Amino acid sequence: AQTVTQSQPEMSVQEAETVTLSCTYDTSESDYYLFWYKQPPSRQMILVIRQEAYKQQNATENRFSVNFQKAAKSFSLKISDSQLGDAAMYFCAYRIMEGSQGNLIFGKGTKLSVKP
Amino acid sequence: NAGVTQTPKFQVLKTGQSMTLQCAQDMNHEYMSWYRQDPGMGLRLIHYSVGAGITDQGEVPNGYNVSRSTTEDFPLRLLSAAPSQTSVYFCASSYSAGTSYNEQFFGPGTRLTVL
Numbered sequence: 289a290q291t292v293t294q295s296q297p298e299m300s301v302q303e304a305e306t307v308t309l310s311c312t313y314d315t316s317e318s319d320y321y322l323f324w325y326k327q328p329p330s331r332q333m334i335l336v337i338r339q340e341a342y343k344q345q346n347a348t349e350n351r352f353s354v355n356f357q358k359a360a361k362s363f364s365l366k367i368s369d370s371q372l373g374d375a376a377m378y379f380c381a382y383r384i385m386e387g388s389q390g391n392l393i394f395g396k397g398t399k400l401s402v403k404p
Numbered sequence: 405n406a407g408v409t410q411t412p413k414f415q416v417l418k419t420g421q422s423m424t425l426q427c428a429q430d431m432n433h434e435y436m437s438w439y440r441q442d443p444g445m446g447l448r449l450i451h452y453s454v455g456a457g458i459t460d461q462g463e464v465p466n467g468y469n470v471s472r473s474t475t476e477d478f479p480l481r482l483l484s485a486a487p488s489q490t491s492v493y494f495c496a497s498s499y500s501a502g503t504s505y506n507e508q509f510f511g512p513g514t515r516l517t518v519l
Contacts, residue, residue: 297444333447333494333510379446390435390454390498391462392508394446 290315292382294395301370302403308355309365309398311380317341321383322356323392324365328376336378339363367400375402406430410495410511417485417518425480425514427495433509434500436478440464440491441513447494453478454500485518492516 291314301307313322324336339347339356347354351371355364367374380395411426429436437452439462449462453472467489469481478497482489493514498506 292446331492331513333496335507338507390500390506390508391437391449391452392439392447392496394439394448396444396446 290317290382290384290393292380292393292395294380294398296398297396298399298401300401300403301367301374303370303372305370306366306368307370307400309367309378309380309400311363311365311395313361313363313380313382313393315361315382317385320385322354322363323381323383324352324354324363325379325381325394326374326376327379327397328373333379337365370402372402372404375400408495408497408509408511410493410514412514413512415514415516417482417516419486419518421485423482423485425482425493425495425516427478427480427511428476429478429495429497429509430476431497431499431509432475433497434475435506435508436472436495436497437462437508438468438470438478438480439494439496440489441494442491450480450493482516487518490516490518 293312320341322339326334337349351368353366377397379397382393384391408429434455438450439447441447451470453459495511496508498508
């Protein structure tokens with residue numbers, strides 16, 4: 289069964305600095321999708337970035353980028369020029385491809401604080 | 405489009421009571437699912453549906469029932485509420501399951517407390 293591990297329950301970053309959130313996963317599938325979701329205090333789940341496993345190029349969305357290491361099964365999120373609005377819970381998620389279900393497996397989350 | 409809507413936003417139940425959490429989407433999505441979020445546990449899948457009339461169990465289905473009579477609606481029923489079901493519940497939908505990428509859209513969540 290697929291699993292997703294986020295080893296950092298909490299992280300802190302100074303405003304305008306860069307922070308990296310870690311995520312590792314375990315799977316026997318060769319093709320899959322990985323995601324980072326942001327959950328601010330409003331509780332709304334917001335998709336930050338996605339990565340297709342068959343693509344070697346790391347995904348980038350403005351200040352957010354990933355370091356995808358398929359062989360190591362690692363999928364870290366880098367936030368550059370951190371802003372106060374980046375403070376939130378961040379969840380790493382894996383999309384199951386087997387059986388065409390589309391279900392997501394989530395990590396336990398990392399709470400990111402941004403200091404002014 | 406309203407997207408994915410959930411009602412109610414908050415609910416308090418007594419142990420043994422039953423209730424239905426409502427979820428609706430107006431995007432003609434085939435795939436819908438229910439997750440629960442507990443502190444320190446992330447989101448865990450309760451039930452999902454890949455189309456009207458088709459449902460299946462996720463990781464934590466015990467104590468919950470679902471049905472999918474229409475494409476738009478996917479209600480979650482708690483048969484006899486227990487304190488262990490105190491959680492935040494999220495409904496999500498996407499265009500289809502399948503092997504191609506389909507973004508999942510999440511509702512705003514329902515905070516449920518069982519006393």
